[in-house]
Amino acid sequence: MQEIKDISDYKLNLKERIPDVAMQLFTERGINAVRMDDVAQAMSISKRTIYELYATKEELLFEVVVKHFKQRVDNMELALAHCTNVMEILLEVYRMKVRDFKNTNPLFFTEMVKYPQVKRFLDEQNNVMRDNSYEFIQRGVDEGYFRADLNYQMAVLQFDAMGEYVMQKELYRQYSIEDIFRNLVFVSLRGLCTDKGIKAIDEMLFQ
Template sequence: MTQPNYTTEHREALREQILKVATREFTTIGVKSVKMDDIARKLKISKRTLYEIYDNKEQLLLESVARRIHEFDATLERFDSSGEKQVIDILLEFYRLQMEELRDMNPVYYEDLHKYPRVMSFLEQVNKEHKAHSKDFFKRGVLEGYFRNDFNYELISLLGNNVMQNVMESKLYNTYSLQDIFRNVVMLFIRGLCTAKGILELDRQLESRA
């Protein structure tokens, strides 16, 4: 069977379509359950055409994960740069975006990521960058008077990571939704970090959004 001769423009458009469909499938039913054949069939293209653009499933997954993180970070960065924002504003926007992302997310997706070494290596690097940024953000919150200055940020960060690791290992998501887990864990940590001024502003904004 003769394969279509894609121009660069068409090839890039198809690449975007593949990425969009694959990301939706990965996050809603889990990576393991998605076959390259399934993606090709949904897009009505041959498997050969799919493999001409993505060498294998891990490459596709890696680009999907990288795109999702980039878009999330870029959205938050635009929010921060759009005006005079304070740390509470940014925290609640982060919270909103994360809750939106978790709405249709299958917990199995996170479990499946650990089966792909290149993806995990990428995520480890991203986590290092996020950790450095978060530490600067914490210092900013202290200067603004919204965060307490008597906390050990490194310890708090480790505790937060351990809590989420325990959530996944104990499969708490079988009893509670990811949104419920995230809401309770994050709000507990945020309120614990806040000064009296920070709690007042946090509650004010939460009430206004209710």
């Protein structure tokens, strides 16, 4: 009985560690370039063992994406805890996004949406974030940074479309991540801002 428990604990420990190792490989090389064999080799375990825990590569990728999405949300909440207004939040999110993209092979982002289970999860999270963005915008209006006379449902959809265009056209191959985010987030955002908001964005751009 003890031997069975030890085996179970061993596999539970592996199941906890494998997504972190797989994430490192996926973000370094892209998803398609990484085989289950590569993950097993990096873990110093057999291919059979990894397939006992994850029947398919998509199953492993899904767990990787879910686990690290939750970790990023937790990290962002900690980072934003000290922010006092929407402009400070925007700057912090900008810095975190740039850092994440700079440390990740762009192929990871373009390839993971080709896996149906992963795409469904990402679409669900995007819908949640879209709903949260309306609350964020209303806070910005209340704080005097965003204009009150605009259609923000349309604005959010336009930002989504710009983000999709960046990924579909692989603009990250032509421009730095910093330039893409500065144009996407700050330049485009200025049109939604009051004079107070524009001043805050310009100060952030040149600080």
